[in-house]
Amino acid sequence: MATPATVPAPQRAPKGWKLPWWVEPTATVVALGSFGLYSIWEVFFHTTGRFGNYLSPFFSPDVTAWGIHVIPAVWVVWVPLLFRASCYYYRKEYYRGFFADPAACARPERSRVYRGETRFPLSLNNLHRFMLYLAIVVILFLWDDTVRAFIFPNGFGVGLGSLIMLGNVILLSYYTFSCHAFRHLVGGGLDCFTCRARAVTRYGLWSRVSAWNSHHGQWAWISMFGVWATDVYIRLLISGVLHDPRLI
């Protein structure tokens, strides 16, 4: 017999600790719910998000500069809000977390009429691409804000706030340009990536966006917390609780 009894069996890699099914939907509800409540407080109870050359993403573009002073953030936040609400990733999270449809895989559901996304209002999620177009416009404004965040009254400079805003806009860009609708737009809609000269370039773009897209969920969460953190930081500067350290 060639088998010595002492040879051990291949060691099973320890299986990852499995969370109970309700953890994920609950976490979603807590995170999205508290962000929502914070947003309502931020949007409806503040008239400005500006601190010097910093501008909170909740208030960008700065409509007060265009003469609109009635709850200025409302004119702005509906774009990112609807972009995220119709986002393929957030849809998964809120259908699971808020609608329990399903709360987790293979969990029993309440019996009731289910129409998925075939009827109003959920069918409007099909308009996601238009929210993407608008979100790209907002991203352009945010980049503009970010550049300004490095220009202080005495010239170029770097404050902690500048870096926070830079980080935020990078995360938001990753989130926006890893969008499923964007992936479709740049090349996913093609059946052949070689059949026309331009298709080859679009293949390159599509591959890049596909790579980002596979982490779309992560970008969604990180960028949301990024916005939150940026806003909190600037709010604290405005209220005088914090002092912005100048690094350069």
Next chain:
Amino acid sequence: MAQPQTMDQAAAPEAGAQQATDMTLSVFRGDATAGEEREYRVPVGPGMVVLDAVHWLQANVDSTIACRWNCKAARCGSCSADINGHPGLMCKTRLDDFVGQVVHVRPMRTFPIIKDLVTDVSWNYKVAKQIQPFTPAQPAPFVMYQRDVDRGQEFRRCIECFLCQNVCHVLREHSGMDRYFGPRFMIKIAELEMHPMDTADRVDLLAGGGGLGFCNITKCCQEVCPEHIHITDNAIIPLKERTADRYWDPIRRLFRRRRTG
């Protein structure tokens, strides 16, 4: 006498193995009319999977336990079941993942039970017939590049285990079989739609009888797929976008009309 040593060992594979421990397997026994789980003790050796345990029961305890299987290597997709509440292949689910627990093995919940672990999956074959087959403009050989077949090849990894159909809540919880083809056939349609040589159009089918709108992209199909196909991200969502091109995008429609008109 020269005897093949390799064969020799195989005849008694447990001989060189470590000592077996016992585990409790709770298997659904019954048919379309009634049934319940029944508990069995099974000796467990290294590397044993749930299907090994069921086979052991058939050979040693009760030869009437019904279960489908073919290859026992996760290639054929026959031995799908709900194992401790999770849809999976019995041949790929290791018993040592459940040490200290009772392993509950039940038939797939979405499909009607025939007997024990065997369910009636014939609905899937009826759906398959409703999808227009591959329709090339000219016969092969084709000139196609790897980048053009990559997407289709991912979908063609499907082993038709129907675990995605089983876990899909539209079919499982809402009996949506009259409205929605299910994830398996979404990737089938995606494969055909993204084939560079295909000339047929299945977008209207998707928006209509295919029931793409019933999917709310909660991704359980993608989570259970034993072939790790990105069902939602690479097939269903791109198909939703293609449907949106046609039904939800007036700007694009305007462009298309101008181009063709």
Next chain:
Amino acid sequence: METGMDSIERFEYDVLVLGAGGAGLRAAIGAAQDGVRVAVICKSLLGKAHTVMAEGGVAAAMGNVDPADGWQTHFYDTMRSGHFINNYRTAEIFAKEAPDRVFELESWGALFDRTPEGKIMQRPFGAHTFRRLCHVGDRTGLELIRTLQYKGIHCGIDIFQEVTTTRLLKDGERVAGAIGYERESGRFLLWRAKAVVLATGGWGKVYKVTSNSWESTGDGAAIAYRADAELQDMEMVQFHPTGMVWPPGVRGILVTEGVRGEGGILVNAEGRRFMQDYDPKRMELSSRDVVARSIHKEVQAGRGTPHGGAWLDITHRGAEFIRRKLPNMYDQFLHLADIDITKTKFEVAPTIHYTMGGVRADPETCATNVPGLFAAGEVACGLHGANRLGGNSLSDLLVFGRRAGEAAREYAMGLTVLPGVDDGEVRLEQERVLRPFAVEAGENPYQLHAELQQVMGEHAGIARDGASLQAGLDKIMALQERAGRIGVSGSRMYNPGWHTALDVGNMLLLCEAIFRGALAREESRGAQWRTDHPDELEDFGRINFVEYRDGDTMRLKTYPVSPMPPELAALFASDVAPGLATAPAVGPAAGGRE
């Protein structure tokens, strides 16, 4: 206990295809034209047949990668590997038609891996002179069956799923249909048909360590034999050199030859690349019989791995390459054996893979000696001789599946009336099939299956000798006795014990044929390695052994191997494969010959 002798559902078809693997589906597609009514019987669900297990590729000399390749070279390789007891005409047709059959798959939606020029990619494989295997990673069989399945369901073919055929019915000499039962309900079904195509695959399940799936119990060969068809070359059973070894539950599961095709090397416990001692030219890519024997000899010499095999190592190709080209292998080892093949070598040992023998079939039409009965795929015999080349079985399915289907259609169109069915014969068969239910405290079918596998492993393994073979045959005959007393419990509804009881009867019959052939062939040739007759003998190279039924007794006779015409024989005059003389050596498998 249920009897239900009265209930039997009857159907009428022109062509009845038994088996829904690659050959069966291709035959059905070929038959279903001109309004011919076709039915396919599958033992399991549609698309689950053993064809899905094929990994490496489809061999077809289309010369996409090595332009010097051509049908002559493919023919040459096939005959050489088969040690010249294959039917030359079968091999010739095969080599000529294989490329068209692959293109046909592409027309039906198959997506093969591509070359940079956008053609079908071809990979090197054991004992193929050129890079010849069209493939899709390591799941080519799945691609093939899925393509045929989705083509087939739109061809107007009736498909009976999870139905087992137990007997061919005859009207005099001629085939008249078949009888079987629905596994789900145990209900009997009867198909009257003008022609029957056997495409039921092999019988690898007669061995314990096998890469074969549950279905490979050889039902088709057994029922054909009972209907007086001739079984040929039954002693030729292929050991695939590389099956999984550890843990015990996965022992025998196939490790594709693609691992070696993509550069994997075999080393023994001492770290030596031992194939240089057995076949220094072709190394790991030698023919399967040679590699399997080499591993066996290493183990015998005490240079085996801890669980009695050899190490296979592909880590040098890099993780990304391995995951792209061999995704299933990567996954299979990770999940079932906790081994990451991109990081570490792994153990392999020979496993039963293919049965070269089977129902003797005509090269042109796949007709058997029973009028109206055609055979294609693994159940048929003629193409592979003493050893099958990797990748040849998938193209075999396509080439001869189509030929069998079309010949059956033409045969059926030539008959004006359906052959008659004898109700007495039907009743007898129903009684036979239900007999295990009537036996109280009978033999356990699973026990008998385990015992027959034990006998085959012990007496009909890689190395065989006369005395051991005789002892094995005696044991099989004793098991056949006991099989008459198999008893099962429960109802007829999806009863695995009952299904196994019937399978065991078929398997025992084929075991007997294997032993009889192996005893008669007193030489070593291809897969048959007789330690008491270690040489390949010219006399035996001129004959095929054939088993046939004489009442209840199995008899053996020989047929001469038909000699090649001069223009084909000329290909073997030089020691160099056709195409090689004009082309420089290409690919790792180049320059190969035995």
